[in-house]
Amino acid sequence: MNIEELCRLYALPAEVAEALRGAGIEGLYPPQEAAIAAGALEGESLVLAAPTASGKTLVAELAMLHSVLVRGGRALYMVPLRALASEKYEDLKAKYAPLGIKVGLATGDYDRVDGRLADHDFLVLTNEKADSLLRHRASWLLEGLSLVVLDEVHLLADPSRGPTLEVLVAALRHVRPDLQLLALSATIRNAEELAEWLSARAVVSDFRPVPLKSGVYLAGELLLSDGTRKRVAGELGPVFDLVLDVIQEEGQALVFVSTRRSAQALARKLARPLARLLPEEEKEGLAELAAKIERALDEPTPVCRELAACVRAGVAFHHAGLHHTQRRAVEGAFRARLLRALCTTTTLAAGVNLPARRVIIRDVRRYQAPYGSIYIPALEFHQMAGRAGRPGLDPYGEAVLVAKDEEDRDELLVRYVLAPPERITSQLATAGALPAHVLGAIVAGYARSPAGLRGFFSRTLLAHQFGVERLEVALAESLAFLCEEGMVRKWQGRLLPTPFGELVARLYIHPVSAVTLRDGLAEGERVGLTELALLHLVAHTPDMERLRLRRADLEELPGLLQREEFLVPVPEPGARGYREFLAELKTALALAAWISEAPERELHRRFGLGPGDTYRLREEAEWLLYAAQRIAGLFGFPLGPLPVLRTRVRYGVREELLELVRLKGVGRVRARALYTAGFTDLAKVAAAREEDLARVPHLGPGLAQSIKRQAESLVEA
DNA sequence: CACACGATCATCTAGACAGCATGTC
DNA sequence: CTAGATGATCGTGTG
Secondary structure, eight states: OBHHHHHHHTTOOHHHHHHHHHTTOOBOOHHHHHHHHTTTTTTOOEEEEOOTTSSHHHHHHHHHHIIIIITOOEEEEEESOHHHHHHHHHHHHHHHGGGTOOEEEEETTEEEOSSOGGGOSEEEEEHHHHHHHHHTTOGGGTTTEEEEEEOOGGGGGOTTTHHHHHHHHHHHHHHOTTOEEEEEESSOTTHHHHHHHTTOEEEEOOOOSSOEEEEEEETTEEEETTSOEEEOOOSSOHHHHHHHHHHHTTOOEEEEOSSHHHHHHHHHHHHHHHHHHOOGGGHHHHHHHHHHHHHTSSSOOHHHHHHHHHHHTTEEEEOTTSOHHHHHHHHHHHHTTOOOEEEEOTHHHHSSOOOBSEEEEOOOEEEETTTEEEEOOHHHHHHHHTTBOOTTTOSOEEEEEEOSSHHHHHHHIIIIITOOOOOOOOOTTTSSOHHHHHHHHHHHTSOSSHHHHHHHHTTSHHHHHHOTHHHHHHHHHHHHHHHHTTSEEEETTEEEEOHHHHHHHHHTOOHHHHHHHHHHHHHHHHHOOOHHHHHHHHHTSTTSOOOOOOHHHHHHHHHHHTTSOOSSOOOOTTSTTHHHHHHHHHHHHHHHHHHTTOOHHHHHHHHOOOHHHHHHHHHHHHHHHHHHHHHHHHHTOOOTTHHHHHHHHHHTOOGGGTTGGGSTTOOHHHHHHHHHTTOOSHHHHHHSOHHHHHTSTTOOHHHHHHHHHHHHHHHHO
């Protein structure tokens, strides 16, 4: 069926066909035909399980278009990552805004709204954002809602974030039992079971527009799943030979390794042989990219320099410690084929779409405390392998595992190449996420009695797979905890949220975090609140990621332990929770360094933090400090340094710069530069001459004009 | 004697969602 | 489900 026929058949306007043709789409792939035959455009709920790039997205988009243009409804598109949300938003907007469709984006860090979010036809959200909006009883979210697309539903199997998705789905179906759901996933083993859970039909396909061959490499020979063998020349070592081989055939290589250090080391080692293959005319573009990467930070760290050096040779590494502009730069350059090889951790396995002809999976084991190194799941292998083959550029894709010996080769074949991915099973009972979701259900009004609670949770995947009885005990325990801590109270057989419970659900923090903050702040009322104690308190909550301890930390940190007055009991050395406490202290010290304007270089040296890590740490701390402030307000505790601390964490500055960072275009670096140049407050900036401001380092004429004007109006106000 | 290369040993380990109110270098 | 790569340090061999 071609696009025009399809549009006619389902009463979609002709402009839709035009728009799709404009995007290079002419006909439908088999899984797309199957999804439409199964009722994707007739309000039918589906679980669509098919490989990456098999066109699941187009099915979703057609259903969304149909939903809005024909049925007059609205559609939500939910994804697990912010990066995916903004990618999807940009894509939908470019394609369909010209048709008059209003596209919106809502994630924790970003709301892109023209007018009200409620007015949008298509709204792209992260799962958590959608969950949060429901807890805020944002009724507009559901108004006229006819379709919800759930992208990457295999996230259900993730212990930390699967439960949210599961409960979100339960909530949507609780509120709108008739809602059409379109669950998208890469190939999964139990698509039928998930479909049953969702009262949907399963559409399963292994179609790929670019054929995928996966196999194992050993001693110059690539043994592929289809039984064929392929020789690969070279003598530099398996990974080197595989990379150089595909580059010589004008393809690109994506190498997955298990640690950041390995990603960097491998890229560094590849740089020399790759530089030799580099055509002269590409050197300039790479040099520009390298310069951009070094400019990403005010003062380049050793990691920045290393990345820049690799990039000059046409290779790069990629992991979550990089600054987001560096990540984007690397991704863009790889997509533009400027970079020939990319060594990466799992950031790229599930993240933005970045295919390569040959995907090399060097490490299949990953360290996981307290077990040691364990095999990654087959699901993860399939995700990485799915990156092989660029549509339109590569005739085929190759996913290659690297074996150490023959025994290893057989193991890899059995465990990964020939193995289906694991079943998706509910993680709702295992991760300790239940109290948050029980509170959420009560606050959102889905459950107002113990029986209602059971009823609500009977819609979860866990109940579908194991029976709701499996949850009985955990539900009762969660409820007891919430009642005891004053977030929920029982009244005449009903469950009612207290103001504390309401606040906690809306702040979207874990109830245990809320209790930690409340009790810590109460203690603070007695002993006083110091900056470090507050930073430690947020680092003590389960919502905060802790820094890892290194050997040297075990010698240094205990010395700092006695000197501070903490808001939670300090464990004795060797006692349970002692090392955890040290990790919290280290995290707090890193935040303290950040707000005392330690440069990235120092954060990297002292704490092993890359710019990307600092960003996340800062974001989490700011969120929890805000939560602490609200909780203090609710209970009438003194705020102490909380409000100032929160702003300082946000900008990474000492207190004396707080006035200056209010200026748009001024962050920690420029604020410090202004301060050093004698412009120590807004009044001085307002009174300054533009040309004097423009001479301050990191400022130019444009910014000078802008901040002078802002300062004038702020001073006036 | 300088340097390349190899053996030995200690060290260390992936990623990323959420509030609120608006913009870094 | 309980390892293995990296990189510093020291030792050995070679031109």
